[in-house]
Amino acid sequence: MVDKEELRRAQFGAGIGNFIEWYDIGVYGYLAVTMTAVFTEGMDQTMGLLVTLLGFAVSFVVRPLGGMILGPIGDKIGRRKVMFFTIALMAAATTLIGLLPTAGQVGLWVIIPLYLLKMMQGFSTGGEYSGAATYVAEFSPDNRRGFMTALLNSGSMLGFAAGAAVVAATTMLTTSAWGESAMLDGGWRIPFLVALPLGIVAIMLRHRIPESPSFEAAQELSEEGDVNPIFIRHNLPNILRHYWPQILIGCALIAADGTSSYMLTSYMPTYLEAEIGSPAVHTAVAAVAVLVVQAILIPIIAIWSDKIGRRPIYVMATIGNLVLLVPAFALMHVGELWSLYVSLALVMLPSAFFLALTGSVMSELFPTASRYGGVGVTHNLAISIFGGTTPLVSQILVNVTGDHFAPAYYIMFFSVVALVATFKLRETAARPLLGSVPVVRSKEEAEALANGQDSNEHLDTSMMMLVTRR
DSSP: OOOHHHHHHHHHHHHHHHHHHHHHHHHHHHTHHHHHHHHSTTSOHHHHHHHHHHHHHHHHHSHHHHHHHHHHHHHHHOHHHHHHHHHHHHHHHHHHHTTOOOHHHHOGGGHHHHHHHHHHHHHHHHHHHHHHHHHHHHHSOGGGHHHHHHHHHHHHHHHHHHHHHHHHHHHHHHHHHHOTTTIIIIITHHHHHTHHHHHHHHHHHHTTOOOOHHHHHHHHHHTSSSOOGGGSOOOHHHHHHHSHHHHHHHHHHHHHHHHHHHIIIIIHHHHIIIIIOOOHHHHHHHHHHHHHHHHHHHHHHHHHHHHHOHHHHHHHHHHHHHHHHHHHHHHHTTOOHHHHHHHHHHHHHHHHHHHTTHHHHHHHTSOGGGHHHHHHHHHHHHIIIIITTHHHHHHHHHHHHOOTTHHHHHHHHHHHHHHHHHTTSOOOTTSOOTTSOOOOSSHHHHHHHHHTGGGOTTOOGGGSOOOOOO
């Protein structure tokens, strides 16, 4: 039976890390054009923009490494300790980007420390989301797990919106005070430096969160002799060997999820400014409005998934991308303010359906003993290969083909792949996590579950962590 106070602390302590992670992504995305001028001064503008976007992509090169290393460590020493490390590293790297010299001061070699700091962010992020999703999923009641884990992605979108809002506010305030070149002259540093106080607050909050009770019980069972393999804490090679079907299904779903969400959050600012000519302030303000709406929609859709299942929501998400993306990109080229908002809303809607399921489904694919490692490998591999490279690949596709709709086709392809994977996905809504006992909110729910256990198709005691007391 869930402790409501501990659940609230777990939810908030885990969510603050995702907020900061996406705050940084928002800042970097909405400052991409400015940072091109700052860090690639003297380089051809088109090539400079690709170099800047490569800085975004390079953080995802090491993200799987972070998941592969930090995930199994989290299964061994606990979710809480690893999450404390990831938030500290992430906040430090973001702050240090704001302290870098410019290319005008030291030359183009400054791109190297920029990339190194982005790689630090990527490594920490590799353990951050997978740890937070695992942690919250293990605290959540079975019939509310979709909603509870979806709040992480709502926090992520609010973090991105906060990043865009800080960029917009900084741009308006600095240019009004110091002129049109204020952002290039140093105003760009301010949004990155805001990560320092945010990180301090996050570290303080994570000091107060308890360890996952499912993890503690799994540790106890894994010490027994002859047990089912799902109750054994596996290292990385064994995770790949035992759970490769789940990893493939998860990667297919996250490829569609990642390309869809990173298109909206990380590439749209660059696309709208460089290809459409939309003013940066208009783009940032529109993104804040759309992302706040998305943050509200995500938990609502997740509640729906707790009732009707995960698979129907994935079907809606994939078909949504196939139907809405081409009209959305066509509307962008109208060039009016109203069309900017409508087009971003159309891109946002299928993405909200995907994001509503990310935390719950990734956690439901793997058993408790190896969950952090399994989620870390699956989520980070797919996000790194497909999601994190979306801005760079999309811009290359536009440059090479000359087709301004190419980014839409790119996302639609992965939505078709995800649609196929959906039919291989085991339905997991309202069921206990693999390797864990049922989790409920009240004594009444516990009694109802116990009384109806013989006829309850959601229960399978062979998959539960039933510890024998001696």
